[in-house]
Amino acid sequence: MLPIRWRPYQEFRHLDQLMDRVAARPYGPFRSWPSLWDGRIRPALDVYETAEQLVVKATIPGIKAEDVEVTISKDTLVIKGGAEEEKEEEKKEERYLLRERRSGTFHRTVSLPEGLDTEKGEAVFEDGILAVTFPKTERAKAREIKVKVKEASKAK
Numbered sequence: 109m110l111p112i113r114w115r116p117y118q119e120f121r122h123l124d125q126l127m128d129r130v131a132a133r134p135y136g137p138f139r140s141w142p143s144l145w146d147g148r149i150r151p152a153l154d155v156y157e158t159a160e161q162l163v164v165k166a167t168i169p170g171i172k173a174e175d176v177e178v179t180i181s182k183d184t185l186v187i188k189g190g191a192e193e194e195k196e197e198e199k200k201e202e203r204y205l206l207r208e209r210r211s212g213t214f215h216r217t218v219s220l221p222e223g224l225d226t227e228k229g230e231a232v233f234e235d236g237i238l239a240v241t242f243p244k245t246e247r248a249k250a251r252e253i254k255v256k257v258k259e260a261s262k263a264k
Contacts, residue, residue, distance in 0.1 A: 149191065149214040151238075162242045164218055169236035178231045178240060183222070185240060188215040223247060 151166040166187055168176060176189040190213035220226065224242040231240045 149212055151187070151214055151216055153216060153218065155218060157244075159244075161244055162220070162224055164240045166216065166238040166240075167236060168214075168233075168238055171236070173233040176233060176238060178238070180220075180226050180229060183220045185218040185220055186215070187218075187238065187240075188213065190214060 149168075149171075151168045153167075154163075154165040156163055164185060164187075168189070171189055171191050175191060176187065179186045191211045220242065223245050225245050226242055229240060229242045231238060233239075
């Protein structure tokens with residue numbers, strides 16, 4: 109039986125060569141790296157709370173305010189809307205080299221915690237940012253309870 113030579117770095121060298129080939133691959137002056145995005149609009153969400161309210165912010169660039177719908181059902185906030193593809197008449201001498209602007213619909217759902225006054229919720233859309241705020245109910249707001257310290261009575 110012949111001995112097998114062990115080369116622990118052989119696999120790493122092969123991986124390094126593969127990465128070099130990927131990095132050197134020509135993408136042209138107007139092309140970008142392949143995207144993992146499937147083409148659907150997916151607004152990024154931030155959800156945070158303060159002592160007085162809960163805030164949900166959605167980044168929806170390129171969408172008009174009238175194309176966004178915000179609804180509340182029990183303890184769920186639903187943000188949906190969409191954008192239609194612009195019908196740009198292409199001239200015969202023009203052709204797209206890169207086209208990343210997306211069109212279509214989106215739908216995001218956020219479960220809301222207890223203790224919010226959803227009847228007084230407000231939605232504001234400005235510069236592509238949708239901000240939905242809900243005030244907290246008095247029961248949900250953090251309260252500070254003063255602790256009284258009594259001196260221990262001396263035993264007789």
